Amino acid sequence: MDKKELENLEEICKETRRNMLKMVHCSQSGHLGGGLSSVEILTVLYQKCMKNFPEWENSPQHNDRDRFVLSKGHASAALYATLAQRGYFETEELMTFRQIHSRLQGHPAKQYLPGIEVSTGSLGQGLSMACGIAMAMKLDKNPAHVFALMGDGELQEGSVWESLMHAPHRKLNNLTAIIDRNGLQIDGSTENIKCLEPLADKLEAFNWNVIEIDGHDIMEVYEAIEKSKKSDIPTAIIAKTVKGKGVSFMENQCSWHGKAPCDEECQRALTELV
Amino acid sequence: MILDKSKTKSIRSAYGNALVEVGKENQDVVVLDADLSCSTQTGIFAKEFPERFFNMGIAEQDMMTTAAGLASQGKIPFASTFAMFATGRVYDQIRNSICYPKFNVKIVATHGGITVGEDGASHQALEDVALMKALPNMMVIVPADCKECREVIKYAATHQGPMYIRIARTNVPDIFDEDYTFDPHKAKVLRQGKDVTIVTNGETLAEVIECADILEKAGIEAQIIHLPVVKPLDDGTILEAAKKTNFIVTVENHSIIGGIGSAVCELLSENLPTKVLRIGTNDEFGQSGEQRQLMDFYGLTAEKLAKKIEKELKEKK
Numbered sequence: 066m067d068k069k070e071l072e073n074l075e076e077i078c079k080e081t082r083r084n085m086l087k088m089v090h091c092s093q094s095g096h097l098g099g100g101l102s103s104v105e106i107l108t109v110l111y112q113k114c115m116k117n118f119p120e121w122e123n124s125p126q127h128n129d130r131d132r133f134v135l136s137k138g139h140a141s142a143a144l145y146a147t148l149a150q151r152g153y154f155e156t157e158e159l160m161t162f163r164q165i166h167s168r169l170q171g172h173p174a175k176q177y178l179p180g181i182e183v184s185t186g187s188l189g190q191g192l193s194m195a196c197g198i199a200m201a202m203k204l205d206k207n208p209a210h211v212f213a214l215m216g217d218g219e220l221q222e223g224s225v226w227e228s229l230m231h232a233p234h235r236k237l238n239n240l241t242a243i244i245d246r247n248g249l250q251i252d253g254s255t256e257n258i259k260c261l262e263p264l265a266d267k268l269e270a271f272n273w274n275v276i277e278i279d280g281h282d283i284m285e286v287y288e289a290i291e292k293s294k295k296s297d298i299p300t301a302i303i304a305k306t307v308k309g310k311g312v313s314f315m316e317n318q319c320s321w322h323g324k325a326p327c328d329e330e331c332q333r334a335l336t337e338l339v
Numbered sequence: 340m341i342l343d344k345s346k347t348k349s350i351r352s353a354y355g356n357a358l359v360e361v362g363k364e365n366q367d368v369v370v371l372d373a374d375l376s377c378s379t380q381t382g383i384f385a386k387e388f389p390e391r392f393f394n395m396g397i398a399e400q401d402m403m404t405t406a407a408g409l410a411s412q413g414k415i416p417f418a419s420t421f422a423m424f425a426t427g428r429v430y431d432q433i434r435n436s437i438c439y440p441k442f443n444v445k446i447v448a449t450h451g452g453i454t455v456g457e458d459g460a461s462h463q464a465l466e467d468v469a470l471m472k473a474l475p476n477m478m479v480i481v482p483a484d485c486k487e488c489r490e491v492i493k494y495a496a497t498h499q500g501p502m503y504i505r506i507a508r509t510n511v512p513d514i515f516d517e518d519y520t521f522d523p524h525k526a527k528v529l530r531q532g533k534d535v536t537i538v539t540n541g542e543t544l545a546e547v548i549e550c551a552d553i554l555e556k557a558g559i560e561a562q563i564i565h566l567p568v569v570k571p572l573d574d575g576t577i578l579e580a581a582k583k584t585n586f587i588v589t590v591e592n593h594s595i596i597g598g599i600g601s602a603v604c605e606l607l608s609e610n611l612p613t614k615v616l617r618i619g620t621n622d623e624f625g626q627s628g629e630q631r632q633l634m635d636f637y638g639l640t641a642e643k644l645a646k647k648i649e650k651e652l653k654e655k656k
């Protein structure tokens with residue numbers, strides 16, 4: 066990736082953040098904190114690393130596509146903004162987010178929007194579905210890669226650990242799990258509620274290939290994802306991030322998990338994102 | 340109809356063999372189990388098609404959502420375990436990952452009802468049909484014998500949409516013959532009668548058939564409706580019978596709350612208020628015991644059913 070491309074991706078991340086602010090402000094509902102922490106990850110995946118939509122004339126369901134599961138379904142605003150940036154639908158439609166009859170449901174819904182692989186929202190299930198997808202790819206000898214993005218608080222769900230046990234056992238090296246490690250959940254920090262550390266050690270003990278990165282460094286995100294595609298075993302990328310990244314008064318704040326900004330807050334946030 | 344209760348066959352083996360049949364016909368059929376393949380008999384499929392069989396271990400939640408993932412890519416997953424574990428502990432997964440996106444997952448649960456026997460209450464699923472019935476997009480089927488089970492599995496493999504298919508632990512007598520066809524839209528009237536209609540499915544069908552013979556000796560003509568498809572419900576057949584006999588009895592190896600008893604009551608009270616007697620377990624947990632003993636204790640044998648229905652009819656007069 067050259068300097069020009071890097072700058073372009075940084076610009077796209079900024080635009081994605083701006084759109085997210087506007088979306089959640091418009092509907093007065095949505096999850097900004099955990100969406101903003103995932104922006105670089107989603108942007109690098111959809112703009113650079115995943116074979117997806119615009120490669121095939123209007124066919125989001127093309128069989129060669131790489132697959133993505135947003136296990137942390139509440140980051141839907143970030144996913145929708147990313148998909149719009151990529152051309153899956155018009156940016157204007159983002160303003161219908163969470164409103165009645167919208168294709169942009171509060172949590173990603175399979176039947177509503179092309180480009181959504183599976184429905185999520187209830188935590189702890191996405192990785193397992195991603196495993197099922199990866200297994201289908203192996204059965205069909207389809208070289209597509211499967212990505213699942215989870216929250217770190219989400220790792221408190223026992224069902225995640227069932228899949229963490231399963232993927233290496235099933236040799237799903239076509240699967241990459243990315244953990245948005247922003248350190249926060251709703252009621253406080255993950256380490257105060259139910260501590261996850263030493264997370265990398267745990268995942269390695271479960272026979273995963275573990276890569277730890279700065280989740281906001283586009284180059285690091287890109288290199289880690291590319292490396293994971295070549296692994297013999299499933300890869301877990303622990304991406305250290307900041308909840309609410311990009312808006313100074315939202316950064317590292319639990320309160321911005323699911324709160325919508327008022328007019329003044331939205332304006333203030335947008336001026337920071339120029 | 341001729342019913343030989345001395346000759347019974349394993350409905351679970353019928354399931355396992357049917358899986359092999361559909362597996363041969365369609366390469367997209369895959370099977371998942373949760374460490375119970377010897378009991379559910381998915382092991383029969385595993386032997387034939389090991390590359391398409393996935394033992395998920397003692398991890399039912401993982402099994403259901405993995406099945407969802409497989410279905411999202413066009414596979415036809417049959418996911419099996421005991422009814423208790425196929426519904427309760429995986430309810431969120433079935434609801435959100437299978438029913439909401441309408442994924443083509445077939446949950447085939449064995450060991451439904453009180454006849455799980457000695458394992459006792461923790462393993463006796465008496466609420467599973469109720470739970471599954473409440474889910475949008477979920478079709479609920481309870482086949483009665485081996486022939487019907489085979490036809491239901493063949494139907495499941497060739498029709499889109501989430502399905503919950505519940506089969507017994509017990510061996511069951513043959514009820515249907517070679518030219519039986521499974522109709523997903525219509526219940527089957529197996530016996531005409533004018534005094535009472537008995538609605539049932541699954542392993543209690545054999546008991547109900549025998550019960551009707553006992554009632555006949557007492558001068559009571561019972562109509563029998565076999566309701567293999569609990570959802571969507573065949574309204575027409577039930578309403579017609581209600582009009583004709585003016586008294587419906589539902590019999591199920593399940594709680595009287597939320598199963599076919601409730602389904603029939605819901606239908607009739609909205610359209611044709613009719614007296615309904617629900618027979619099943621009475622909002623209680625099961626217990627350890629031998630299958631026949633438990634059937635008797637919970638009032639599900641032909642003799643106990645006939646006695647209850649006769650008494651009810653006398654009081655009705």
